Amino acid sequence: MTRKTQGSPYAPHTDSETAAMLEAVGVDSEEALFDIPEPVRFDGEFDIPARSEQAVRGAVGRQLNRTDDLVEFLGRGHYTHYVPALVDDLARRQEFLTSYTQYQPEVAQGFLQALFEYQSLLVELTGLDVANCSMYDAATALGEAATLSQRVRPVSGDRVLVPETLREGKRAVLEQYARGPGLAVESYPTADGTADVGGLREAVDDGTAMVYAETPTVAGCIEERLGAVGDVADAHDALFVVGSDPVALALLERPADAGADVVVGEGSVLGLGTAYGMGMGVFVTREGFLRQVPGRLVGAGTDATDRRAYTLTLQTREQHIRKERATSNICTNQAWLALRAAIHAALLGPEGLVDLAEECVRLPRDLAGRLDAVSGVEAPVYDRHHFREFQAHTDQPAAAVAADLEDEGFAVHVVDEHRIQVCVTDANAHAVDRFVDAVEEVA
Amino acid sequence: MSDGNGTDHGDAGGADHGDPGGTGHGEGNDGVDHGEAVSGTIYDQARWTDDGVYEPLLAEKDLTEVRIGGADDGDSGDGSGADGDSEGDSPLPSALTRESLELPGLAEPSVARHYVRLSEMNYGVESGPFPLGSCTMKYNPKFTEESAARPAAAVHPDRSDRSVQGVLAVMHALQDYLGRIGGMDAVTLQPPAGAAGEFTGISIARAYHEDNGEERTEVVVPDSAHGTNFATAAMAGFDVVELPSGEDGRIDTEALAAAVGEQTAALMLTNPNTLGLFERDIERIADIVHDAGGLLYYDGANLNALLGRARPGDMGFDVMHYNVHKTFATPHGGGGPGAGPVGVTAELAPYLPRPHVREAGGGYELSDPESSIGKVHGFAGNWLVLLKAYAYIARLGDAGLRDASAKAVLNANYLASRIDYEVPHGPFHHEFVASAGDQDAADVAKRMLDYGVHPPTTKWPETVSEALMTEPTEVENRETLDDLAAAFNAVAGEDAATVERAPSRTAARRIDQVGAARDPRLAWQDLGDLDTHP
Numbered sequence: 001m002t003r004k005t006q007g008s009p010y011a012p013h014t015d016s017e018t019a020a021m022l023e024a025v026g027v028d029s030e031e032a033l034f035d036i037p038e039p040v041r042f043d044g045e046f047d048i049p050a051r052s053e054q055a056v057r058g059a060v061g062r063q064l065n066r067t068d069d070l071v072e073f074l075g076r077g078h079y080t081h082y083v084p085a086l087v088d089d090l091a092r093r094q095e096f097l098t099s100y101t102q103y104q105p106e107v108a109q110g111f112l113q114a115l116f117e118y119q120s121l122l123v124e125l126t127g128l129d130v131a132n133c134s135m136y137d138a139a140t141a142l143g144e145a146a147t148l149s150q151r152v153r154p155v156s157g158d159r160v161l162v163p164e165t166l167r168e169g170k171r172a173v174l175e176q177y178a179r180g181p182g183l184a185v186e187s188y189p190t191a192d193g194t195a196d197v198g199g200l201r202e203a204v205d206d207g208t209a210m211v212y213a214e215t216p217t218v219a220g221c222i223e224e225r226l227g228a229v230g231d232v233a234d235a236h237d238a239l240f241v242v243g244s245d246p247v248a249l250a251l252l253e254r255p256a257d258a259g260a261d262v263v264v265g266e267g268s269v270l271g272l273g274t275a276y277g278m279g280m281g282v283f284v285t286r287e288g289f290l291r292q293v294p295g296r297l298v299g300a301g302t303d304a305t306d307r308r309a310y311t312l313t314l315q316t317r318e319q320h321i322r323k324e325r326a327t328s329n330i331c332t333n334q335a336w337l338a339l340r341a342a343i344h345a346a347l348l349g350p351e352g353l354v355d356l357a358e359e360c361v362r363l364p365r366d367l368a369g370r371l372d373a374v375s376g377v378e379a380p381v382y383d384r385h386h387f388r389e390f391q392a393h394t395d396q397p398a399a400a401v402a403a404d405l406e407d408e409g410f411a412v413h414v415v416d417e418h419r420i421q422v423c424v425t426d427a428n429a430h431a432v433d434r435f436v437d438a439v440e441e442v443a
Numbered sequence: 444m445s446d447g448n449g450t451d452h453g454d455a456g457g458a459d460h461g462d463p464g465g466t467g468h469g470e471g472n473d474g475v476d477h478g479e480a481v482s483g484t485i486y487d488q489a490r491w492t493d494d495g496v497y498e499p500l501l502a503e504k505d506l507t508e509v510r511i512g513g514a515d516d517g518d519s520g521d522g523s524g525a526d527g528d529s530e531g532d533s534p535l536p537s538a539l540t541r542e543s544l545e546l547p548g549l550a551e552p553s554v555a556r557h558y559v560r561l562s563e564m565n566y567g568v569e570s571g572p573f574p575l576g577s578c579t580m581k582y583n584p585k586f587t588e589e590s591a592a593r594p595a596a597a598v599h600p601d602r603s604d605r606s607v608q609g610v611l612a613v614m615h616a617l618q619d620y621l622g623r624i625g626g627m628d629a630v631t632l633q634p635p636a637g638a639a640g641e642f643t644g645i646s647i648a649r650a651y652h653e654d655n656g657e658e659r660t661e662v663v664v665p666d667s668a669h670g671t672n673f674a675t676a677a678m679a680g681f682d683v684v685e686l687p688s689g690e691d692g693r694i695d696t697e698a699l700a701a702a703v704g705e706q707t708a709a710l711m712l713t714n715p716n717t718l719g720l721f722e723r724d725i726e727r728i729a730d731i732v733h734d735a736g737g738l739l740y741y742d743g744a745n746l747n748a749l750l751g752r753a754r755p756g757d758m759g760f761d762v763m764h765y766n767v768h769k770t771f772a773t774p775h776g777g778g779g780p781g782a783g784p785v786g787v788t789a790e791l792a793p794y795l796p797r798p799h800v801r802e803a804g805g806g807y808e809l810s811d812p813e814s815s816i817g818k819v820h821g822f823a824g825n826w827l828v829l830l831k832a833y834a835y836i837a838r839l840g841d842a843g844l845r846d847a848s849a850k851a852v853l854n855a856n857y858l859a860s861r862i863d864y865e866v867p868h869g870p871f872h873h874e875f876v877a878s879a880g881d882q883d884a885a886d887v888a889k890r891m892l893d894y895g896v897h898p899p900t901t902k903w904p905e906t907v908s909e910a911l912m913t914e915p916t917e918v919e920n921r922e923t924l925d926d927l928a929a930a931f932n933a934v935a936g937e938d939a940a941t942v943e944r945a946p947s948r949t950a951a952r953r954i955d956q957v958g959a960a961r962d963p964r965l966a967w968q969d970l971g972d973l974d975t976h977p
Binding site for chain 2: 037039050051090092101106110114124137147252289296321333334351352372403
């Protein structure tokens with residue numbers, strides 16, 4: 001009984017074991033188990049050499065290190081806050097990391113309870129009633145909100161109104177989801193980085209199924225007239241969908257108080273960190289829309305001992321039961337990232353969350369002030385309260401400023417010919433002095 | 444801030460459970476009267492309780508309310524940030540802020556203990572066999588986690604192409620690997636899950652037909668297909684044509700020929716199908732669909748069965764998705780994240796989502812395919828998951844991938860040969876569907892939990908009555924398969940009363956799912972009479 005030396009290192013069979021199992025099954029070879037017609041058999045090679053764990057780690061490390069080490073002042077939908085070490089440690093326990101969707105709740109109470117607590121966190125943050133236990137990201141959650149508008153009774157029409165400044169990638173995903181139900185995605189104007197309520201009022205009509213607004217907006221502005229936007233949507237029986245995130249919501253006006261029907265957004269601002277755009281979509285709505293919610297829901301009930309226990313619930317909304325009449329096709333979601341967000345929030349506690357959110361107001365305010373003092377730069381472009389980020393005018397072409405900053409070791413967004421966008425949080429605040437120096441050099 | 448439940452005086456997990464609520468048979472001991480009959484592995488899951496409640500909620504341990512004062516309320520802040528009272532020092536006017544925030548506020552050691560206890564009440568792949576059919580619950584190699592945790596992987600998606608060559612190099616290499624493995628000409632990594640891959644593929648099919656001046660309205664899906672196939676087609680705006688299986692559990696080519704026509708945009712097919720059967724008529728199936736002008740879509744859920752032995756591209760499929768969290772061993776994470784890359788033939792490559800990674804000038808760049816369908820994720824998909832999949836494929840190589848399919852299929856066949864339940868269809872590959880016969884498959888599953896294994900997928904596909912859909916994967920050996928078979932067989936020999944009473948060794952006893960759905964309580968804020976907070 002010796003370890004085999006070839007094949008998958010994660011298939012534990014010894015050669016003698018394999019032979020005994022083949023005999024038990026009654027075939028001569030593994031090959032004989034495959035019922036594949038000759039013409040479609042693959043006899044070639046992928047030309048992928050097997051390598052040791054050490055060799056692969058080294059090779060992947062070398063490949064990744066081709067990426068430049070820049071200090072990022074980047075946001076626009078993908079944000080980073082410091083993630084405490086305990087989040088990694090707990091989330092990587094195999095019971096969490098390697099488990100499956102909780103279709104056998106009796107043996108998966110731990111994950112179910114963590115997701116129930118995640119849902120509860122979102123309920124507190126938004127003021128709404130029902131949070132699902134994740135979508136893929138903010139953009140797909142927005143797409144799902146648009147399809148929800150077509151399934152709820154009070155809403156009619158097929159126009160979806162979004163701010164003209166909506167991030168292009170998010171809009172493209174929304175349009176993808178809108179195509180099936182035949183929705184038209186249209187823009188309403190913005191003024192000074194937030195919604196132009198007068199312009200919205202002109203754009204909206206009774207054919208409007210949904211109005212979407214973000215706070216903070218993609219330009220980092222806190223929406224000051226969220227309630228007024230909601231009133232416009234409400235006056236036309238349109239679904240009012242608000243985009244935000246759990247850190248911002250710890251401080252900002254509760255969307256429910258502004259009349260929101262649905263809150264979507266990027267939940268991975270907690271627990272994940274920078275991940276090349278990988279995220280976790282938040283989806284929260286009113287109780288009245290409960291049976292139209294996409295994705296999984298965890299509910300509390302009782303077990304045979306009458307103790308409180310948790311289970312996936314209202315599954316008749318979902319694809320594995322309802323098939324083509326499901327509320328969405330989503331199956332695999334981002335549950336592990338919801339767990340991470342919940343652990344991160346638990347570690348911060350309400351005080352830590354509010355402190356972090358307040359820092360996200362002060363840091364960009366301070367940095368904008370310092371950049372404004374740099375000759376050739378005016379910041380912020382919009383006279384608003386900002387969250388995490390702001391736009392700045394540069395006399396020099398913005399692309400050249402950004403390229404020069406990259407040479408100095410910093411990354412910023414280029415949003416216009418003479419406009420950059422700068423994001424600052426607890427994650428990069430340590431580098432602000434050097435960043436300001438670099439801007440002075442290149443602007 | 445106070446830790447309202449600092450001393451935990453519940454039963455210690457593992458060693459001595461206490462009888463959870465009097466449904467057991469012992470006198471205050473373990474409440475389990477069936478362990479003796481079983482040889483082999485026994486598993487008692489940890490069960491933390493506190494005053495008769497399973498591990499309390501964070502909110503039952505502490506709730507702290509923080510008042511949020513606007514900058515225009517009272518005195519302006521002095522910046523001292525006194526604990527628990529930020530009133531007056533908010534940087535925003537009160538019109539823009541909430542009034543307060545009420546959440547648990549526990550110290551780090553208490554948070555650590557809470558989640559460790561929860562983890563102990565959860566079963567993972569490293570706990571024991573996890574033979575969920577169609578889910579491919581493989582062991583998830585640890586080194587891939589280390590690769591994904593590298594600082595150089597933690598970059599923002601709006602960086603310039605030239606500054607993220609490492610990320611683009613890995614993405615390009617993974618596109619290339621997946622293309623070779625699937626026999627596809629071009630691959631996008633953007634779809635964040637299998638269902639998102641389906642949505643991408645079907646959207647590509649629509650764009651392709653529209654470019655040919657055709658408005659095809661139907662997608663054909665076999666009745667044994669995953670629920671996502673039906674839901675995806677509907678979400679993309681197509682009418683679903685459900686195709687009944689033939690008596691042998693495979694596609695009935697005559698029925699297929701009758702079902703396709705000018706309206707057919709695509710046939711979505713899983714091969715081997717959910718019964719584990721290879722669609723032997725695949726060439727004929729491809730001809731029928733293509734002759735009708737439709738495209739052939741491959742659902743990659745069962746690709747683990749074919750690694751290195753057959754490729755969707757060679758079978759005539761035009762578009763496919765890969766489930767990297769199944770076939771390529773990235774962890775399922777309790778439901779996600781996964782990733783669902785999509786491969787296409789050269790003819791469909793112009794329709795792939797944007798942006799796409801390609802080689803340029805000795806490096807890599809992002810470009811928009813000419814007739815791109817647009818986007819299916821706000822950024823580039825689940826990058827860190829993709830990175831793990833890449834590391835896994837690089838580790839296994841040709842030999843490992845071929846061995847994975849060999850052992851996955853051997854394991855399924857060996858296990859099936861050891862169990863008493865009937866397996867109506869064959870020859871199967873990486874999974875088989877047994878029938879629980881006169882027993883209720885859901886009850887069988889609950890009872891199997893008491894024997895230290897995770898049960899199979901149950902009651903699906905519906906073409907087999909009381910289905911037990913079983914996929915042991917390649918990571919089990921003969922001994923653990925024998926354990927698994929013993930669990931099946933023990934339950935097969937038990938009476939209905941015993942099976943209906945199960946499980947009892949798990950953290951929670953049988954959960955009343957009907958009751959939970961009838962009276963939904965989806966947050967600690969609406970627990971009502973289930974609230975145990977003092």
